[in-house]
Amino acid sequence: MKRTAIIIRTSPDGKRQIAVDQHNYSEIIGYISQDKRHKKKFNDICNVVLSSLKNTDLYDKENINSKCRHVTAMKFFKGQENDRLYCKEIHHKNKVLVIITSELLLKKKSQKNTQKEINLIEKVAGYEYEVVEP
Amino acid sequence: MNMKSSNPKEIKESFDQLFNSFTEEEKIESSARLIMFRFLSIIEEKSVAMGLNRKQLALKIGTSPSYITQLYRGDKMVNLITLAKFQKALDLEFDIAEKKTYEEAVTDYPSFNDGSGFWVYFPFKIPDYKDAVSLPEMDKCNVLQVA
Numbered sequence: 083m084k085r086t087a088i089i090i091r092t093s094p095d096g097k098r099q100i101a102v103d104q105h106n107y108s109e110i111i112g113y114i115s116q117d118k119r120h121k122k123k124f125n126d127i128c129n130v131v132l133s134s135l136k137n138t139d140l141y142d143k144e145n146i147n148s149k150c151r152h153v154t155a156m157k158f159f160k161g162q163e164n165d166r167l168y169c170k171e172i173h174h175k176n177k178v179l180v181i182i183t184s185e186l187l188l189k190k191k192s193q194k195n196t197q198k199e200i201n202l203i204e205k206v207a208g209y210e211y212e213v214v215e216p
Numbered sequence: 217m218n219m220k221s222s223n224p225k226e227i228k229e230s231f232d233q234l235f236n237s238f239t240e241e242e243k244i245e246s247s248a249r250l251i252m253f254r255f256l257s258i259i260e261e262k263s264v265a266m267g268l269n270r271k272q273l274a275l276k277i278g279t280s281p282s283y284i285t286q287l288y289r290g291d292k293m294v295n296l297i298t299l300a301k302f303q304k305a306l307d308l309e310f311d312i313a314e315k316k317t318y319e320e321a322v323t324d325y326p327s328f329n330d331g332s333g334f335w336v337y338f339p340f341k342i343p344d345y346k347d348a349v350s351l352p353e354m355d356k357c358n359v360l361q362v363a
Contacts, residue, residue, distance in 0.1 A: 125238070126249055
């Protein structure tokens with residue numbers, strides 16, 4: 083069954099968009115909105131993603147295996163809380179790249195992915211989305 | 217902000233509220249970090265191309281790997297002296313240009329008659345070569361035949 087992704091932001095050239103998984107929206111916005119620090123970090127990550135900039139400290143692929151080629155992670159406070167917001171990248175109409183914020187992982191403890199993280203990344207890899215632009 | 221709503225319009229509005237919640241000072245700081253990230257993106261690509269890890273890059277510019285990491289995380293701001301050191305270490309030169317919209321770019325070239333013929337600039341949209349999916353398909357390319 084397809085999940086729904088709601089577009090929340092678009093790049094000025096229209097080639098990239100950020101969306102949120104409708105089912106996990108409450109948890110995601112609750113995390114991001116908790117304080118100014120988190121809001122600023124999310125804003126910075128969105129700016130990097132929408133500008134197509136390379137910065138593996140903020141946003142990077144999580145293609146741990148061939149199933150997970152389109153899974154990425156927004157990294158919040160690496161070296162401190164080290165939280166992750168796992169995303170799925172898909173191409174939408176007119177070849178627009180949509181980055182869908184999907185599953186939250188709090189306090190990633192080690193550099194290497196644990197089984198819990200692998201399971202979550204593979205879960206996101208298996209998600210299929212219908213994109214909605216309000 | 218109603219965080220329990222799953223209505224698409226309300227979800228979008230809740231994020232709009234979030235992005236619009238910053239003060240003017242915070243917006244300027246965010247813009248400054250984005251400018252820095254643009255430089256750092258080029259630096260990261262060049263470092264990878266040269267096979268340099270962060271420790272090696274830090275050594276080349278006379279700083280610590282943790283400082284470079286702090287820049288990438290947005291925890292510290294880069295200064296121009298450090299940017300100049302990156303340029304030298306990576307044998308590159310940053311090119312600064314004002315970003316123009318497509319419309320602004322093509323209006324710099326109006327059509328004109330130079331006596332030899334009437335030149336019209338065909339609005340060609342430069343493809344993003346980094347994004348392979350945006351390249352024009354072969355049968356959709358226009359071919360101009362010159363008599």
